[in-house]
Amino acid sequence: MVYYVSYMKIKRRLSKNKKPRRSYKELKSTLSLERALLQNLLDNIPDAIYFKDTDNRIIRVNKFYAEGFKLSPEDIIGKTDFDFFPKDQAQRMFEDDTYVLKTGKPIIGKIERTLLPNGTYNCVTTTKIPIKNKEGKAIGTLGVTRDITAYDNTERTNLDMIINSLKVLDKILETKDPYTFGHTRRVSLIAERIAKELGWEENRVLELKMSAELHDIGKILIPLEILNKPGKLSDLEYKMVQEHVQQSYDMLIPYSFPSQLPEAIYQHHERLDGKGYPRGLVADKILPEAKILAICDVLEAMISHRPYRQALGMDVTLQELRDNAGNKYDKEVVDVVLRIINENNNKPFWLNS
Ligand SMILES: [Fe+2]
Numbered sequence: 001m002v003y004y005v006s007y008m009k010i011k012r013r014l015s016k017n018k019k020p021r022r023s024y025k026e027l028k029s030t031l032s033l034e035r036a037l038l039q040n041l042l043d044n045i046p047d048a049i050y051f052k053d054t055d056n057r058i059i060r061v062n063k064f065y066a067e068g069f070k071l072s073p074e075d076i077i078g079k080t081d082f083d084f085f086p087k088d089q090a091q092r093m094f095e096d097d098t099y100v101l102k103t104g105k106p107i108i109g110k111i112e113r114t115l116l117p118n119g120t121y122n123c124v125t126t127t128k129i130p131i132k133n134k135e136g137k138a139i140g141t142l143g144v145t146r147d148i149t150a151y152d153n154t155e156r157t158n159l160d161m162i163i164n165s166l167k168v169l170d171k172i173l174e175t176k177d178p179y180t181f182g183h184t185r186r187v188s189l190i191a192e193r194i195a196k197e198l199g200w201e202e203n204r205v206l207e208l209k210m211s212a213e214l215h216d217i218g219k220i221l222i223p224l225e226i227l228n229k230p231g232k233l234s235d236l237e238y239k240m241v242q243e244h245v246q247q248s249y250d251m252l253i254p255y256s257f258p259s260q261l262p263e264a265i266y267q268h269h270e271r272l273d274g275k276g277y278p279r280g281l282v283a284d285k286i287l288p289e290a291k292i293l294a295i296c297d298v299l300e301a302m303i304s305h306r307p308y309r310q311a312l313g314m315d316v317t318l319q320e321l322r323d324n325a326g327n328k329y330d331k332e333v334v335d336v337v338l339r340i341i342n343e344n345n346n347k348p349f350w351l352n353s
């Protein structure tokens with residue numbers, strides 16, 4: 001209360017636009033207030049807060065941080081993350097601290113999984129900011145880490161429910177047309193592997209996988225006699241098959257999917273040279289997701305046996321991709337496919353799992 005009164009006094013003077021004449025007592029009181037506020041924040045906030053020097057040594061932590069390790073703050077001072085975390089995890093933390101110190105730029109809300117002393121993992125979001133001196137030079141870092149495991153678990157449960165619903169739908173559709181829905185599952189496995197090889201982040205890979213699972217959903221509206229016709233399709237029948245792209249898109253668009261998903265599906269028969277369908281889009285108008293789907297689709301279809309032809313075999317399939325890389329198909333993606341298949345002794349890697 002004493003602090004509060006003094007603080008209000010200073011505030012009133014400032015608001016009257018008078019030059020404040022601060023007595024020693026007032027300054028001391030303001031300083032004590034600042035300290036009390038900071039200490040209050042450090043002691044009560046349910047986030048781990050830590051200050052480090054330029055050698056990444058911990059110089060101060062709050063209660064919450066220390067309690068996480070069942071230590072007192074004094075036991076932690078002077079140590080580094082390598083004293084508390086597994087080596088690879090501590091190395092990542094060290095690299096982030098070094099980045100903040102060197103660039104003077106913060107890292108905001110980085111989501112990561114950390115191993116706890118009891119052997120379980122939690123999910124956290126971490127913000128690290130540089131502490132600078134008067135000259136603007138970084139003299140240490142301040143880190144704040146918040147546990148979001150509960151939120152992450154809820155998100156994962158929701159996602160699992162969606163994926164399982166999709167699997168149930170797949171199973172139902174599979175009874176009608178086993179080839180198409182086996183095909184979409186295999187295309188999904190191929191797409192996932194390619195996206196991971198390209199270094200895509202987790203959510204984008206997941207979205208691509210869902211696009212692959214749903215890319216031919218419109219075929220459900222095409223009579224099986226046409227889809228599985230042993231001989232050559234008439235022009236009209238071929239046109240009906242091509243319609244599946246529009247039908248897939250129309251089925252998905254009323255629902256709230258990630259924005260790229262229906263569009264990527266709509267484009268999965270487009271080719272870089274503009275000779276695909278339904279819109280004849282050229283390279284720079286085709287989404288990266290659709291470029292991957294197109295290659296996975298061709299790869300899986302050519303390797304598979306169909307009622308109207310034998311399986312074409314790996315050599316013929318890879319030759320098709322090689323001959324048309326950069327022309328019909330994205331070259332970077334084709335190169336990834338060729339490398340993975342080569343590493344898998346020229347066998348379809350999607351059949352391994
Ligand atoms: Fe298709």
Ligand SMILES: [Fe+2]
Nearest residue numbers: 183215216297
């Ligand atoms: Fe397909």
